[in-house]
Amino acid sequence: MSVAATSPSVGSFYLRRRSPSAPMSMPRFRMAVRSAAVSVTPLLTKLHNDSATPLPLLRHVADAMAADMRAGLAVEGGSDLKMILSYVDSLPSGNEEGLFYALDLGGTNFRVLRVQLGGKQERVIATEFDQVSIPKELMFGTSEQLFDFIASGLAKFAQKEGNKFHLPTGTKREIGFTFSFPVKQTSIDSGILIKWTKGFSVSGTAGKDVVACLNEAMERQGLDMRVSALVNDAVGTLAGARYWDDDVMVAVILGTGTNACYVERADAIPKLQGQVSSSGRTIINTEWGAFSDGLPLTEFDRDMDAASINPGEQIFEKTISGMYLGEIVRRVLVKMAEADALFGESVPEKLSTPFALRTPDICAMQQDISDDLQDVGSILYNVAGVESNLSARKIVVDVCDTIVKRGGRLAGAGIVGILQKMEEDSKGLIFGKRTVVAMDGGLYANYPQYRRYLQEAVTELLGTEISKNVVIELTKDGSGIGAALLAAANSHFTLNFASTMIRFILLQNRQGKTRLAKYYVPLEDSEKHKVEYEVHRLVVNRDPKFTNFVEFRTHKVIYRRYAGLFFSLCVDITDNELAYLECIHLFVEILDHFFSNVCELDLVFNFHKVYLILDEFILAGELQETSKKAIIERMGELEKLE
Ligand code: BGC
DSSP states (O other): OOOSOSOOOOOTTTOOOOBTTBOOSSOTTOOOSSSOSOOOHHHHHHHHHHTOOOHHHHHHHHHHHHHHHHHHHHSTTSSSOOOEEOOOOSOOOSOOEEEEEEEEESSSEEEEEEEEEEHHHHOEEEEEEEEEEOOHHHHTSBHHHHHHHHHHHHHHHHHTTTTSSOOOTTOOEEEEEEEOSOEEEEETTEEEEOOOOTTOOOBTOTTSBHHHHHHHHHHHTTOOEEEEEEEOHHHHHHHHHHTTOTTEEEEEEESSSEEEEEEEEGGGOGGGTTOOOTTSEEEEEOOGGGOOTTOOOOHHHHHHHHHSSSTTSOHHHHHHSHHHHHHHHHHHHHHHHHHHOTTSSSOOTGGGSTTOSOHHHHHHHHTOOSTTOHHHHHHHHHHHOOOOOHHHHHHHHHHHHHHHHHHHHHHHHHHHHHHHHHHHHSTTSSTTSOEEEEEESHHHHHOHHHHHHHHHHHHHHHHHHHHHHEEEEEOSSHHHHHHHHHHHHTOTTOOOOTTOSOOEEEEEETTOOEEEEEESSOOOHHHHHHHHHHHHHHHHTSOTTSOSEEEETTEEEEEEEETTEEEEEEEOTTSOHHHHHHHHHHHHHHHHHHHTSOOHHHHHHTHHHHHHHHHHHEETTEEOOOOHHHHHHHHHHHHHHO
16 A cells, blocks of 8 residues: 655645645544454455556556557558547648737636747747636536637637737638547548537537637637647647657647657558648547556446436546546545444435545545644545544545546547557667657646556556666646647748749649649748648539639639649739639640640659740749740750750
């Protein structure tokens, strides 16, 4: 039994510290005389056995996690793990600039942030935030009520911005929306809620696009802002941590709920089915809370699950996350009170109330290092209405420790499962070098024993040598800044190069391979990849019945399809579409002339010639020559010179 606490330094969020001005409601020596020598040993022994996490069990959990990840990547619904595509293909580079908002909804509170980004030199210049707790009734209300509440919080916060920041004309304030529930992303800025978790049961949102819900609520508030990135909190954490440290590969949330995400190779995701990712990599949101294979569950877990609003779901989450640890302990204590009179003859009513004992309470009890466990006694008295003697308190602490140990160790095994899968796919990627797992969430941040058990499990599983390379680290800024960074990285208003006419021309095949790309505006490579990816998705998925002009960020793309090839030009929103359609056709006619019936392979093998032709009629984003005859003659002359 490990009763002693190791570190007294727990965040104030979790610890109820006794203040001299607020004496405890229970006198120091009024221990419950009735709760005599308790004979709970068989129950306690059974609890220890049922929730034990020896190394072979942890190994099984890690292996099963890796296997479930693969199955979930192979096909939609392939395993308990949804392995959701985040559409975050490029992580923040540090170049992000401007003022962005983040909205963070994921638990009992929601936060609004304003972040001023200053690019590589200045990084995060300033952040301001507001936190509002979500009234309980809204967690069970309608979608409209919840989103109206959020939008009005955002509106109040946005008002405080005053005239400090000038918004360029034609642009809007952009938001990174952290929405920490399972969402099937349909793009970087849209996604359908699969189901609520963490005790939320809001009607009318499941199956809907949550960004649309927010947009409608913002409209009702008269708020003209734009969601540029919809992200899960784990994804936001990864992005935020990666902004400071290139070695971050995985992010884990251990708070009210739990989740993990990681950087995956696009070619390791069979269910992508040829859809390309602009960088060849993407972040996968595992939704590991739904994992269930081989967990050491007790009767208390089963009962809690059966009584929950989502029975049979989120089993890993119910075993390891902050919303549930206190409740499991409470259920054990009720049984001990009933069967073994742990707290005297009757079972106190307060203790029988579901969720009366919260994880912060059990954390605070575990920090009590006094001889008589006085804090434990007062917490039991205040929270559960029980009077206890020292032996009962010791048993209570033992129960807390057993449940927290199981949670921490299983979380550690989950992390190893992810690292293992990544290493198996690319030898040396993880274990051969420093790899950072970014952690966030109140449970991890504030519960020292939980953190220690998690780390111990990782070290046991990986061995001391390898685990030296794996740095498990609390994140600096959390998911909020990550979401703001992703809004910046996916900003709709970044292609602002006012005087140029044609911004870029792209030639892409149906699978998204770019065969020719010419940019007439200075963009970074990562941004070019993103543009190519987005344009391909836009034009390939567009119904052929629609026009060949489509809005793209603040511009428009004029495109035309020839067999399997898409020719796309990006121009100003006010430019003449028909002129550019003609321009594309002219380009194709010239190519045809040169390669007599041009096909994709001609472009691949003669790309230098293709670029030469292009330069003959578009230069610096301006049309130079529109006469086919003149261009062909000029090309002929150039050929003679070769
Ligand atoms: C949700 C995840 C979320 C996690 C942590 C879980 O209940 O399903 O989407 O990331 O909680 O907030």
